Amino acid sequence: MEPLMYAAVVTDFAKPPAYQEFPQPTGTTDTEVVVDVIAAGLHPLVRSRAAGTHYTSTGELPLVPGIDGVGRAPDGTLRYFVVATDLGAMAQQTVVDLRRSIVLPDDVDPVAIAAAMNPAMSSWVALRRRVRMQPGQTVVVLGATGSAGRLAVQAAKHLGAGTVIGIGRDRRQLDTLPDLGADEVIALGEIETNLDRVLGADIVIDYVWGPPAAELMAGFARGRHNSAQPLTWVQIGSMAGAGADIPSAALRSMPLQIVGSGIGSVPVADIVAELPELAVEISRGTLRTQARAVPLADVEQVWQQLENGQRVVFIP
Numbered sequence: 001m002e003p004l005m006y007a008a009v010v011t012d013f014a015k016p017p018a019y020q021e022f023p024q025p026t027g028t029t030d031t032e033v034v035v036d037v038i039a040a041g042l043h044p045l046v047r048s049r050a051a052g053t054h055y056t057s058t059g060e061l062p063l064v065p066g067i068d069g070v071g072r073a074p075d076g077t078l079r080y081f082v083v084a085t086d087l088g089a090m091a092q093q094t095v096v097d098l099r100r101s102i103v104l105p106d107d108v109d110p111v112a113i114a115a116a117m118n119p120a121m122s123s124w125v126a127l128r129r130r131v132r133m134q135p136g137q138t139v140v141v142l143g144a145t146g147s148a149g150r151l152a153v154q155a156a157k158h159l160g161a162g163t164v165i166g167i168g169r170d171r172r173q174l175d176t177l178p179d180l181g182a183d184e185v186i187a188l189g190e191i192e193t194n195l196d197r198v199l200g201a202d203i204v205i206d207y208v209w210g211p212p213a214a215e216l217m218a219g220f221a222r223g224r225h226n227s228a229q230p231l232t233w234v235q236i237g238s239m240a241g242a243g244a245d246i247p248s249a250a251l252r253s254m255p256l257q258i259v260g261s262g263i264g265s266v267p268v269a270d271i272v273a274e275l276p277e278l279a280v281e282i283s284r285g286t287l288r289t290q291a292r293a294v295p296l297a298d299v300e301q302v303w304q305q306l307e308n309g310q311r312v313v314f315i316p
Contacts (some may be wrong), residue, residue, distance in 0.1 A: 003077075006077035007064045007091030008299040008314070011054035016303035020295060024081035025036075025087060025095045028074070035079065035096045037073030039114035039293070042088035042303070042312040043067065044148075044237070056263050057101060058086060066314075068118050070110040078104045080279055082111055088182065092316045100268065107212070108149035108283050115152040115311040116151060116282045121271065123152035123205055124278050126158050126234045127193070129270050131203055136162035140198050143207030143239060145173035147183055147289050147311045148179060152205050154287045157181035165198055166193065167216075173309055187213055195219040206234045210241025221250035222314060273276045 003024040008017035011074035040261055050065040066089030068082045073096070081101035083089050105112065125140075127133050139156040143149045144166030144169050153267045156164045158181075166182040168174050186194045191212065199220065213235075220231060232253060248254055259265075279289045292310040294302050302312055 005092040006296070007033060008063050008066070010065060011048045011062045013061070016300050017050060019299050020061075022091060022301070024044050025093055029208065032074050032095055033098060034093050035081065036092055037069050037071045037089055037091060037316045038078075039110040040066040040069035040115045040296075040314050040316070041118055042314060043118045044239075045118070046088075046090075047303075048163050050295070055117065060079050061085060064088040064091050064094070066094075068114070069094075070104065070114050071096065076108070078106055078108070080104055080117060080275065090299065090314055090316070091295075100107070100272060102279060104270070104279060105283070108279070109245060111293050111298045111313045111315070112281060113279060114313045115147075116287060116289045117275070117278065119146075119148035119283065119289065119311065120151040120155060120278060120287050121274070122148050122207075122236050122261065123155045124159075125266055125271055125274055126205060126236060127155060127203075129266050130259050130261040130273055131232050131234055135160040137202040137203070138163040138165065138200055140167065140204045141206055141207075142167050142200045142213065143237060144168040144177060144182070145170035145309075146207060146239070147307065148308070149207050150177065150309075151287055151289055152207070153177055153180050153182050153195060154290060156205070158281065158286055161203075165201070167198075169213075170309070191216055191219065195223050199223050199236075199259075202229070202233060206233060206235050207237035208240045209238040209244050210234060212240050214244045214246055217244075217250045217256075218247045220252045220256070221247055224254050228257060230257060233258045235260045250304070263281075 004021040005024040042166040063086040063118040071091035079101045081096040139161040145166030166177040169188040290310045296316045
């Protein structure tokens with residue numbers, strides 16, 4: 001009889017994962033080990049993969065969700081890891097490719113690391129690997145009131161942005177952004193009347209896409225006429241829709257470059273190379289997010305709850 005463990009298991013893409021027994025991983029190689037999972041974050045990417053809707057979903061069931069986490073390796077080291085298989089991080093144990101992991105100091109907070117690394121990675125990697133941001137440039141974060149957007153405000157400021165402008169829907173979270181480094185904030189529904197405040201942007205980090213992205217891009221096309229100043233639009237998330245009706249004039253009336261940043265557009269080796277410094281800045285408190293630790297046994301009840309500014313981290 002094969003050994004079993006407890007895990008969050010998806011057996012139907014239309015239903016939340018259930019806490020149940022699942023075959024325990026066995027065996028190791030030169031590059032793979034079985035780790036005891038300590039903490040795993042519930043990120044939007046995790047939800048969409050578990051629903052079978054993300055572009056990286058294999059469509060195969062059953063699966064254990066969780067794309068990253070913190071775990072204890074057989075040699076005793078504490079590691080942050082990124083999972084590359086359908087046996088994800090939301091289990092008592094998982095298989096980790098050592099080449100997709102980094103060793104952490106024993107005194108770090110595993111919950112803080114599990115909560116912040118994935119959402120912070122999106123903007124950090126974009127600004128380090130997809131855009132050549134120059135010190136003093138102006139960065140607009142579209143979707144700045146979610147966990148990833150709040151971390152993007154902090155990352156942009158830390159990496160040298162001169163001005164950071166946060167645009168978001170949640171007014172309560174919007175009011176907290178200046179404490180995280182935002183120089184200006186704009187409510188998502190008030191873009192049209194505040195275009196003059198963003199027209200000087202050099203970079204847009206976009207977690208929203210959909211109609212808000214199209215509206216903002218059209219505003220740039222109407223009001224921005226300095227052909228000597230390029231605008232780089234970095235598409236990361238699509239909380240407002242998978243498609244955006246981009247006006248053709250936006251592509252012709254200014255030096256606009258639209259790039260994506262995510263799995264596939266950035267080599268895994270480049271992402272892993274950024275993890276040690278990112279973990280240090282999270283541990284130092286340079287990049288902060290709110291986390292809520294929840295027992296993995298409660299996964300079914302918690303799965304569909306609103307984030308409300310706090311990233312859920314499951315503790316097996």
